[in-house]
Amino acid sequence: MKAIHLYGDSIFDNYAYVAEGNAVTDHMTECLPKAITHELYAIDGDTTSDTIQVLNRTKGTFGAGMGAVLSVGGNDALQAAHVLLKPVTTVAEALTELQSIADTFRVSYGAVLQRLCELYERNNIRICTVYDRIPIETIGLDRSAMTALALFNNIITEAATLYNVKLIDLRVVCADPDSYSTISPIEPSNKGGRRIVEAIKKSYAI
Numbered sequence: 001m002k003a004i005h006l007y008g009d010s011i012f013d014n015y016a017y018v019a020e021g022n023a024v025t026d027h028m029t030e031c032l033p034k035a036i037t038h039e040l041y042a043i044d045g046d047t048t049s050d051t052i053q054v055l056n057r058t059k060g061t062f063g064a065g066m067g068a069v070l071s072v073g074g075n076d077a078l079q080a081a082h083v084l085l086k087p088v089t090t091v092a093e094a095l096t097e098l099q100s101i102a103d104t105f106r107v108s109y110g111a112v113l114q115r116l117c118e119l120y121e122r123n124n125i126r127i128c129t130v131y132d133r134i135p136i137e138t139i140g141l142d143r144s145a146m147t148a149l150a151l152f153n154n155i156i157t158e159a160a161t162l163y164n165v166k167l168i169d170l171r172v173v174c175a176d177p178d179s180y181s182t183i184s185p186i187e188p189s190n191k192g193g194r195r196i197v198e199a200i201k202k203s204y205a206i
Contacts, residue, residue: 001124001204002065003037004028007051007116008072011128011170011196012042014188017181022190027197032206047075048108055115068120069200071128071170072112073152074186076105102151109155113163122164126203128196129153131170133179134186166203173199 006012006024015023028038041054051072062068116125132149153171160167174180179192188196 004067008042010044011071013044017183017187024193067124069126125165131174
């Protein structure tokens, strides 16, 4: 492995939510061998629609030894959270609303992954689930949000098989409460960021 490129949202671009020197990229610098570089293309707040724009600005392709790690979908889920508050008359109606959101995400996430596969060798691509142990009561959501989030994670895990890329399950990596920032509980803390980087290293057998 020559380099690892990070795409997606604030799971990787978490500078604003930790003390100086404790961001995910700081842990990448510290934990990766000096011969392996890394680049941050993830942007705080980005959705799948934003990430595809980032990828579409890339010209050419990346050769052997160039890795890409994608962590996106959390902001898509947050944007869809309003549906949880929408009045419905039956459970079937609620499920139909959620399925419509899931179908939209499947298309947009698939577009991102397809573009990654055009730029990188598939065996060097890693995709991450959206972690789900967030203390959601602190951001004004209830436990029903986790049910909705499961639909997004189902699409991500399915995509790993469809596109023949490896999955990093952040639901397991960031299972402990101290994985989340005290500044913003939807962002990784210093410890959470370190765990994410260790999972990336393990996935690449570095």
